[in-house]
Amino acid sequence: MEPIIFGENLSFSYKEKEILKDLNFAFKKGERVGIVGESGSGKSTFLRLLAGLLSPTEGVVSVAGETKAEGIIKKISMVMQEAMLMPLTIKENITLGKDVPKERINEVIKAAKLDGWIDSLEEGIDTYLGDRANEISGGQAQRIAIARAMLKDADIILLDEPTSSLDKETTTEVLEALDRLMEGKTVVHVTHHPDLLKGYDRIITVKEGRFYE
Amino acid sequence: MKVLKRLTAANMIWVITAYVCLFLSIIIQFFWTIRIGMIADAIVSREKIEIKFMFIMFAILLASCLFIYLKSLAGKYATERMAHTLRMDFAGKLLKSEREAIGGYEAMSKAQNELTASSEGLSGIFDVIEQFLSGILALIFLLFANLRFTLIVLGPLIAVVLLINRIGKNLPGLVNAAMDKRISNNKTAYMIISNFEAVKVFGAEEFFEEKFKKELEEWGRLETKKERISAVTNSVSGILSQLPLLILFGVGALLIWRGYMTIGTLMIFLNMTGSFIRTITNLPSWVVRIKQFLVHLSRTDIASEIQH
Ligand SMILES: Nc1ncnc2c1ncn2[C@@H]1O[C@H](COP(=O)(O)OP(=O)(O)OP(=O)(O)O)[C@@H](O)[C@H]1O
Ligand SMILES: [Mg+2]
Numbered sequence: 001m002e003p004i005i006f007g008e009n010l011s012f013s014y015k016e017k018e019i020l021k022d023l024n025f026a027f028k029k030g031e032r033v034g035i036v037g038e039s040g041s042g043k044s045t046f047l048r049l050l051a052g053l054l055s056p057t058e059g060v061v062s063v064a065g066e067t068k069a070e071g072i073i074k075k076i077s078m079v080m081q082e083a084m085l086m087p088l089t090i091k092e093n094i095t096l097g098k099d100v101p102k103e104r105i106n107e108v109i110k111a112a113k114l115d116g117w118i119d120s121l122e123e124g125i126d127t128y129l130g131d132r133a134n135e136i137s138g139g140q141a142q143r144i145a146i147a148r149a150m151l152k153d154a155d156i157i158l159l160d161e162p163t164s165s166l167d168k169e170t171t172t173e174v175l176e177a178l179d180r181l182m183e184g185k186t187v188v189h190v191t192h193h194p195d196l197l198k199g200y201d202r203i204i205t206v207k208e209g210r211f212y213e
Numbered sequence: 214m215k216v217l218k219r220l221t222a223a224n225m226i227w228v229i230t231a232y233v234c235l236f237l238s239i240i241i242q243f244f245w246t247i248r249i250g251m252i253a254d255a256i257v258s259r260e261k262i263e264i265k266f267m268f269i270m271f272a273i274l275l276a277s278c279l280f281i282y283l284k285s286l287a288g289k290y291a292t293e294r295m296a297h298t299l300r301m302d303f304a305g306k307l308l309k310s311e312r313e314a315i316g317g318y319e320a321m322s323k324a325q326n327e328l329t330a331s332s333e334g335l336s337g338i339f340d341v342i343e344q345f346l347s348g349i350l351a352l353i354f355l356l357f358a359n360l361r362f363t364l365i366v367l368g369p370l371i372a373v374v375l376l377i378n379r380i381g382k383n384l385p386g387l388v389n390a391a392m393d394k395r396i397s398n399n400k401t402a403y404m405i406i407s408n409f410e411a412v413k414v415f416g417a418e419e420f421f422e423e424k425f426k427k428e429l430e431e432w433g434r435l436e437t438k439k440e441r442i443s444a445v446t447n448s449v450s451g452i453l454s455q456l457p458l459l460i461l462f463g464v465g466a467l468l469i470w471r472g473y474m475t476i477g478t479l480m481i482f483l484n485m486t487g488s489f490i491r492t493i494t495n496l497p498s499w500v501v502r503i504k505q506f507l508v509h510l511s512r513t514d515i516a517s518e519i520q521h
Binding site for chain 2: 048051053073074076077078080084086087096097098145148152
């Protein structure tokens with residue numbers, strides 16, 4: 001089967017500093033790939049290349065048949081370490097201005113396990129997160145980010161340490177929501193915790209700009 | 214007011230120096246004006262002007278220059294010190310707060326806007342007080358010098374002030390609304406920058422662009438309205454402020470022909486009244502400015518409390 005994600009002689013540099021060197025890789029559809037490695041080894045950089053947020057300095061990256069950044073970015077969904085909440089309502093934070101039917105929003109809210117909390121709010125989903133964005137818990141914030149990612153319903157899910165800023169208990173809740181997000185998708189998950197990668201198909205270690213499996 | 218008191222107390226010596234110099238510079242200007250009137254009278258009556266008189270004029274001129282210089286120096290220094298105290302207070306509170314340095318874009322964006330507005334306001338306030346003080350002192354002088362004549366001129370003045378006051382009534386509300394919109398624009402811009410990746414991944418560029426454009430338009434609308442009203446206010450007040458002078462000239466000429474007043478005295482009156490007219494016509498806008506300044510200043514306190 002044709003791989004859904006692959007790289008050929010892929011290199012990436014910030015200015016003169018070469019971060020990723022001549023990588024060749026291929027991920028199959030539905031595969032779960034874990035990426036580990038020391039801080040600064042280039043894990044996030046790699047994920048940004050897969051997301052179409054960066055373009056390779058040399059070589060090719062292909063994601064769901066797209067090789068241009070503008071094309072790639074449409075095919076993926078992403079959850080990062082920071083939830084990236086904005087001073088908008090909960091609903092706007094999830095939809096980011098897109099016209100989405102109410103049922104669909106309720107669906108992702110349930111799947112992201114946000115329904116209990118949102119029901120307890122006086123203004124529900126229309127609660128403004130302006131100054132309160134730093135009052136809501138890290139777990140809640142991250143689950144909003146997950147709901148946002150679910151709504152995009154891309155075939156490829158990219159995760160960049162989505163639980164690393166959370167404590168143990170919240171991590172469990174967020175992981176449950178993440179499981180729902182990853183159902184039936186191709187997943188690339190960057191993390192410092194190999195125990196989060198149990199049951200993954202492949203685990204790649206990034207070291208000095210190269211991949212080791 | 215609380216904040217202003219604190220800032221003043223922290224820089225008391227400079228504030229006092231600034232205001233003493235200010236007071237003296239105004240008084241010395243008065244002496245100068247009076248002397249000029251005396252010269253005019255001497256010229257009209259073809260009297261000889263003594264050398265001693267010219268020396269005194271020269272001394273007054275020197276003293277005047279000196280105090281104007283000292284006043285502006287001390288004023289700027291006091292203002293800068295107060296603005297500095299304000300910023301340092303805020304920075305100190307920020308450091309002590311438990312949260313990350315950025316306690317939400319909104320709080321930061323607001324606080325920064327308020328701090329800038331307050332610092333600008335501080336230097337504006339000194340100018341306002343200077344003009345206000347010279348107007349009031351001029352009025353006191355006029356009342357003592359010629360009570361009846363002054364009252365004749367004051368009548369139309371008060372009418373002018375009332376009129377301008379009416380036109381400018383909804384200006385303060387507009388100014389506030391425009392400022393709030395500016396904060397909100399700032400917030401949207403900052404939001405896009407700091408969440409750039411999420412904006413790109415979830416294709417929210419248009420949403421934010423639309424939001425930004427809307428806010429910009431709203432701000433533009435308020436700003437235009439504000440400018441339109443203040444343009445009308447300014448031109449009307451410009452025309453009307455000439456009216457009392459016209460009255461002064463008319464009445465003055467009459468009194469001179471009848472021999473009740475000398476040319477020199479009229480010159481002094483024109484000068485002093487001019488200073489008072491400026492104060493009276495500007496008073497409403499000054500009050501607005503000071504009120505706004507105090508609001509900004511008090512908001513810097515609120516903004517820093519949000520951080521805790
Ligand atoms: N915008 C940039 N400009 C220049 N250098 C950068 C930039 N972003 C990252 N780097 C550098 O690239 C290298 C790889 O960064 P990257 O964020 O990919 O590491 P990482 O493996 O994700 O680290 P961590 O585990 O700490 O998240 C680092 O040395 C970093 O300093
Ligand atoms: Mg990283």
